[in-house]
Amino acid sequence: MQFLNPGFLWLSVLAIIPIALYLFRRKSKRVDVSTLVFFKTLAREHQESAWLRRLKKVLSLLMTLLLLLGAIFALSKIILSPVSEEGYQTVVVLLDRSASMAATDAEGVSRLDRARELLEARLDSVPEDVGVALIGYDARPEVIQPRTLKRRELISRLDEVEVRPVAQQTRVALESAIVLARLETPALIWHVTDSPDGELKVTQAVPTPESNEAPEAEAPGAEPEPAEESKGGDDEDVLAEIERSLELPEGVDLEPVSVALEEPINAGITAFRIRPVPLEHGRFEAYVQVALNSEAPEPTTAKLDVFVGGALVQPREVELNPGDRVGLVLKLEGAEDQMLRLKLSVDGDCLASDNEVLEPLPNTRPIVAAWVRPVSDDDPFQPDLYTQFALRAFLDDYQFEILALEPGAWDGARDSVDVAIFDDCLPEEWPEDLPVILLNPPGDAGPIRISRVEGGVPHESVRVANEQHPVLFRVSSGRVSVTQTSVFDIAGSLEPLWFAGDEPLLAAGDVKGQRFVVMGFSPGRSERLPLTASFPLLVGNALLWCAETAPGITEKLIESPTGRVVPVEGESVTWTRWEEGGLKKSSANLVGGLLELNRIGIWETDQGQRGAAHLLSRAETDLRGSSAGLSAVAGEVVSQSGWLSGDVTWLLLALIAFVLILESYLFHRHAVY
Amino acid sequence: MATPSSRSSEEIFDADFLDRLRALFLRLRKRRQLRKKGIQSTPATGFTREFKDFRHYTPNDDYRAIDWRLYARLERLFIRLYEEIQEFHIHVLIDTSASMETPFDDKRLTALKLGVALSYLGLVGQHRVSVYQMGERVIEGLPPQKGQGNIQRIIDYAKRLEYGGLTDLNRCFTEFQPSRRRYGIFFVLSDLYGRGVDEAQEAIRHASTWPGETHFIHIFNPWEQHPDLDGEIELVDVETQEHRRLWFTRRDRKKYEERFELFLKEIEHTCKSRQIDYQRWRTDLPFEELFLDLLSRGSALASGS
Numbered sequence: 001m002q003f004l005n006p007g008f009l010w011l012s013v014l015a016i017i018p019i020a021l022y023l024f025r026r027k028s029k030r031v032d033v034s035t036l037v038f039f040k041t042l043a044r045e046h047q048e049s050a051w052l053r054r055l056k057k058v059l060s061l062l063m064t065l066l067l068l069l070g071a072i073f074a075l076s077k078i079i080l081s082p083v084s085e086e087g088y089q090t091v092v093v094l095l096d097r098s099a100s101m102a103a104t105d106a107e108g109v110s111r112l113d114r115a116r117e118l119l120e121a122r123l124d125s126v127p128e129d130v131g132v133a134l135i136g137y138d139a140r141p142e143v144i145q146p147r148t149l150k151r152r153e154l155i156s157r158l159d160e161v162e163v164r165p166v167a168q169q170t171r172v173a174l175e176s177a178i179v180l181a182r183l184e185t186p187a188l189i190w191h192v193t194d195s196p197d198g199e200l201k202v203t204q205a206v207p208t209p210e211s212n213e214a215p216e217a218e219a220p221g222a223e224p225e226p227a228e229e230s231k232g233g234d235d236e237d238v239l240a241e242i243e244r245s246l247e248l249p250e251g252v253d254l255e256p257v258s259v260a261l262e263e264p265i266n267a268g269i270t271a272f273r274i275r276p277v278p279l280e281h282g283r284f285e286a287y288v289q290v291a292l293n294s295e296a297p298e299p300t301t302a303k304l305d306v307f308v309g310g311a312l313v314q315p316r317e318v319e320l321n322p323g324d325r326v327g328l329v330l331k332l333e334g335a336e337d338q339m340l341r342l343k344l345s346v347d348g349d350c351l352a353s354d355n356e357v358l359e360p361l362p363n364t365r366p367i368v369a370a371w372v373r374p375v376s377d378d379d380p381f382q383p384d385l386y387t388q389f390a391l392r393a394f395l396d397d398y399q400f401e402i403l404a405l406e407p408g409a410w411d412g413a414r415d416s417v418d419v420a421i422f423d424d425c426l427p428e429e430w431p432e433d434l435p436v437i438l439l440n441p442p443g444d445a446g447p448i449r450i451s452r453v454e455g456g457v458p459h460e461s462v463r464v465a466n467e468q469h470p471v472l473f474r475v476s477s478g479r480v481s482v483t484q485t486s487v488f489d490i491a492g493s494l495e496p497l498w499f500a501g502d503e504p505l506l507a508a509g510d511v512k513g514q515r516f517v518v519m520g521f522s523p524g525r526s527e528r529l530p531l532t533a534s535f536p537l538l539v540g541n542a543l544l545w546c547a548e549t550a551p552g553i554t555e556k557l558i559e560s561p562t563g564r565v566v567p568v569e570g571e572s573v574t575w576t577r578w579e580e581g582g583l584k585k586s587s588a589n590l591v592g593g594l595l596e597l598n599r600i601g602i603w604e605t606d607q608g609q610r611g612a613a614h615l616l617s618r619a620e621t622d623l624r625g626s627s628a629g630l631s632a633v634a635g636e637v638v639s640q641s642g643w644l645s646g647d648v649t650w651l652l653l654a655l656i657a658f659v660l661i662l663e664s665y666l667f668h669r670h671a672v673y
Numbered sequence: 674m675a676t677p678s679s680r681s682s683e684e685i686f687d688a689d690f691l692d693r694l695r696a697l698f699l700r701l702r703k704r705r706q707l708r709k710k711g712i713q714s715t716p717a718t719g720f721t722r723e724f725k726d727f728r729h730y731t732p733n734d735d736y737r738a739i740d741w742r743l744y745a746r747l748e749r750l751f752i753r754l755y756e757e758i759q760e761f762h763i764h765v766l767i768d769t770s771a772s773m774e775t776p777f778d779d780k781r782l783t784a785l786k787l788g789v790a791l792s793y794l795g796l797v798g799q800h801r802v803s804v805y806q807m808g809e810r811v812i813e814g815l816p817p818q819k820g821q822g823n824i825q826r827i828i829d830y831a832k833r834l835e836y837g838g839l840t841d842l843n844r845c846f847t848e849f850q851p852s853r854r855r856y857g858i859f860f861v862l863s864d865l866y867g868r869g870v871d872e873a874q875e876a877i878r879h880a881s882t883w884p885g886e887t888h889f890i891h892i893f894n895p896w897e898q899h900p901d902l903d904g905e906i907e908l909v910d911v912e913t914q915e916h917r918r919l920w921f922t923r924r925d926r927k928k929y930e931e932r933f934e935l936f937l938k939e940i941e942h943t944c945k946s947r948q949i950d951y952q953r954w955r956t957d958l959p960f961e962e963l964f965l966d967l968l969s970r971g972s973a974l975a976s977g978s
Contacts, residue, residue, distance in 0.1 A: 026904065026905070028904075028907045028918060029904065029907065030906075030909060032909050033776065033908050033909070033911065034776065034780075034864060035864075035866035035912070036908060036913070037869060038929050038932050038933055038936070039919065041932050042919065
C-alpha cells in the first residue's frame with residue numbers, strides 16, 4: 001500500500017474530534033415532569049431500549065470514523081499493491097527528442113506529438129502502483145521525470161518535451177535508461193523513437209572546428225562529385241557491434257515503440273564548411289553536402305538556393321537518388337558581416353530542420369605587409385621599382401596595406417605587420433614569428449643559408465619543380481627569364497619551385513612554423529619576369545600564401561554541429577536564426593563558461609566570440625520508414641492487477657457516499673432543524 | 674416526596690400567613706359592607722339568627738325585639754339586634770396526587786395555602802367546612818368543621834396530608850356526589866392532569882352535578898406552561914413512572930406550549946359551559962391578588978354572611 005499524497009495523512013488527527021465527542025457526550029438529561037400527556041402529543045419520540053441506544057451510538061461513532069478515514073485515504077491517493085505478484089514495478093519511457101522527431105506526416109503531426117499521443121494512451125493502461133520515469137534524449141540523455149506514481153505530473157512533464165535540432169546518441173540514452181530501470185525491477189523500458197524497431201542509429205563523427213579542410217573538400221571550380229552509397233559496410237559493423245555489446249540486465253526488458261513515418265521523404269544538408277579562397281583574399285568557398293534519405297520512394301530534384309545578404313545569388317538544382325550524398329562547392333563573395341543562407345527544398349520534405357544553413361561570411365581585415373627595401377640614389381635597383389609596380393598591381397583587388405619601409409624603420413613597424421617582404425636587405429634581428437618573403441636576399445636569412453651571387457647570373461628560362469604550388473598559381477613559369485642573384489641552401493626545409501640548372505631560384509615552405517618564400521633573383525635585373533603578368537602574380541601569391549598563417553586576418557568562426565558544448569567567454573549569448581522570412585534574435589545567460597549548441601543558428605557572446613551551429617547529421621537526415629506490421633497503438637497492460645488494487649480512490653468515494661447516506665438514514669432521518 | 678413530618682407548619686401556615694388571612698378577611702368584609710347594608714335574607718336554606726347588639730327602642734321598632742331583662746335592670750327600653758347568617762357547606766377538594774408535589778412543590782404549597790384560606794373564610798363566615806384529599810379517589814379525612822376556632826384543626830389536617838399516587842379525575846368526580854343537604858360551595862384545587870389530555874374535560878362534566886356553586890382552581894407551575902428544555906432528554910412521569918426519550922427542540926417547545934394552552938382553554942370552555950367557575954392559578958403570581966380575584970368573581974362565599 002502506498003500513498004501518492006502522504007501529506008494528507010496528518011488529517012487523521014481529526015479523528016480525535018468524533019472520539020472526544022463520543023466520550024464526553026452529554027448524557028441525556030433526566031427530567032421529572034408532572035405529566036407526559038403533552039409530550040406524547042409531539043411527533044417524535046424515541047422508544048428504544050438502552051442497549052440498542054448504546055449500540056447505535058457506537059455504530060454512529062464507527063461510521064463517522066470510517067467516513068473520515070475514507071476521505072483522508074481518498075485525499076492521500078492510496079494505492080493498493082496489486083493482487084498479483086506478476087508485472088513490472090517500473091516503466092522507463094525513453095523518448096527520442098532528436099531533430100528527426102520533428103518530421104511531420106501529411107496532417108502536420110510531428111513524430112514527437114505522435115509519440116506523446118501513444119504514450120498517454122499507453123500510460124492509461126499502466127496500473128497506478130507502477131512507477132513511471134521519463135528520459136528525453138538527443139545527444140545526451142536527460143532525466144525529465146524520475147520514477148513517480150503521480151501520473152498527472154508525468155504527463156505534464158511529457159507535454160513540456162520539445163524537439164531539439166540535435167543528432168541523437170542512442171546508446172548513451174539506453175544505458176541511462178537501464179541504470180534507471182535497475183533501481184526497481186522488474187522494469188520495462190519503452191524506447192520511443194522514429195527509428196524503425198527502435199534500432200540504434202550511428203551518428204557520423206563530428207569534424208573538429210580548427211580544421212580548415214572540409215570533410216570532402218573540392219578544388220575550386222570542380223564539378224559536383226557523384227552520389228555516394230549510403231551506409232557502407234563499416235557502418236553496419238559498428239551498429240552490430242553496439243547492439244551486441246548492449247546487454248540488458250536481468251529484470252529489465254526493452255520494448256521499442258516506433259513512431260516513424262511510413263514513407264518519409266527527406267533531403268537535408270549533411271555537411272557544410274566555408275573557407276577563404278586560397279590566394280583570393282575576400283573571396284570564399286563553401287562546401288555543401290546534400291543528401292536524400294535512403295527510403296525515399298523515388299529520385300527527386302532538390303533545389304538549393306544560396307542567399308548572401310538576403311539576396312539570392314545562386315539557385316542550384318541537384319538530382320538526388322534515394323541514399324545519395326552529393327557535395328557542392330559554392331564560390332562566394334560578399335562584404336563583411338553579410339549573411340550566407342542556404343536553403344534546400346524538396347517536394348514532400350517532412351523534416352525542415354536540416355534544410356537550412358545560416359552563417360555570416362567571415363570577416364577579413366586587410367593584410368598588412370611591410371616592404372622593407374634600401375633606398376639609394378646611387379643604385380637604380382634600390383628600391384626595385386618593378387617590385388613596387390607588382391605590389392601596386394593587385395592593391396585594389398585585394399585587401400592589402402603595404403608599408404614601404406627603409407631597413408632602419410623596420411623595428412618600429414614589425415609588430416603591426418602580417419607579412420614582411422625583405423627586398424635586397426635583411427633585418428638585424430630575424431623575425432621568427434612572421435611569415436617572410438625574401439626578394440634578392442643579400443645573405444643568410446634566419447634559418448636559410450643564402451649567399452649573394454655578385455653580378456648575377458642570367459637564366460633564359462627556369463625549370464618548374466611544382467606547378468601546383470599555391471605560390472605559382474596562374475604563373476606562367478615557362479615564359480620567365482630571371483637573373484639569379486642569390487644561392488641558397490634549402491635542403492630539408494623549403495620546397496624548390498623554380499630551378500635554374502640545379503640551383504633553386506624560387507622556394508617556399510615552412511621552417512619551424514615560419515613561412516618562407518625565397519626568391520633568389522633580382523626583378524630589376526631580370527629581363528622577362530618583371531614585365532610579365534607573372535611577376536605580380538608571383539608576388540601576390542607569395543603574399544597571400546604567407547598571410548594564410550598570419551593570425552587574425554580571417555575571422556575564425558567556431559563551426560560546430562548541434563549538440564556539442566563549447567567553452568566560451570562572457571556572460572550572455574545572443575542567438576540569431578532565420579525564422580518566418582527574417583532574422584530573429586534571442587538572448588540567454590551563460591553559465592559556467594560553457595555554451596550548449598542546442599539550436600540552429602549563429603551565436604555570439606558579449607565578449608565577441610562567434611560561432612554557428614547546424615544539424616549536419618547524416619543519421620538524422622536519413623529518415624527511415626516504419627516496418628510493416630509494427631503497431632504503434634497502445635501497449636498491453638503492464639501488470640495484471642485485481643480490482644482491489646492500484647488507485648482505489650473511486651472505491652473510497654463510493655464508500656464515503658454510501659456511509660453518508662446510511663448514517664443519515666439511520667441516525668438523522670428524524671433530524672431536527 | 675416530602676413527608677408531612679418533614680414539613681414545618683411554619684413554612685405553610687406561619688403566623689404571618691394567618692395574619693394576612695385575617696386582614697384579607699377584613700378587606701373582604703369591608704367590601705361586602707360597602708356593597709349592601711343591613712341584614713339581608715337569602716333564598717338559601719339553612720340560615721340562623723345570631724344576637725348581634727342592643728339598640729335604644731324607637732317607636733318604629735318591633736316591640737317583640739325589646740329585651741325585657743335589660744329593661745328590668747336598667748329601666749330603659751332596648752331592642753335586641755340579630756344577624757341573619759346564611760350557612761353554606763364549603764367543600765374544599767385538594768389534589769394530593771404525586772404531580773402536585775413533584776417536581777414543583779410550590780403547587781402543593783399553593784393548594785394547601787388556598788385550601789386553608791378558603792377553609793378559614795368559611796369558618797369565619799360560620800359555614801361548615803369540609804376538606805377532602807383527591808387523588809385516585811376523594812377521601813374525606815376530616816369531618817365538617819364549623820367555627821373559627823377549628824381553623825387549627827384544618828391546618829393540622831393539611832399538614833398531615835400525604836402526597837403521591839395517580840390522579841383519576843373521572844373516578845374522583847364521579848364518586849364524589851354530596852347530597853343536597855350539603856349544598857354549598859365546592860372548591861377543587863388541582864392541576865387537573867389526568868391520564869389523557871381530555872380526561873379533565875370529561876371529569877368536569879361530572880362536577881357540574883354537584884349541589885352548589887363550583888369553582889375549579891387550576892394550579893400549575895409556569896414551567897409546565899413554558900418548559901425550559903433543550904436537546905436530548907429523558908422525561909419521567911412522576912405519577913406513572915413512565916419514561917419518554919425525546920430530542921427536544923424549539924419547535925417541540927412551541928408545539929407543547931400550544932397544546933398546553935389549548936388544554937387550558939378547553940377546560941375553561943368546559944367549565945364555562947357547565948356554569949362552573951374556572952380560574953387559572955400560576956404559582957409564581959401573588960397569592961393575595963389571585964385569592965381576592967377568586968373571591969371577587971361572584972362567589973357566594975365572598976358575598977354572603
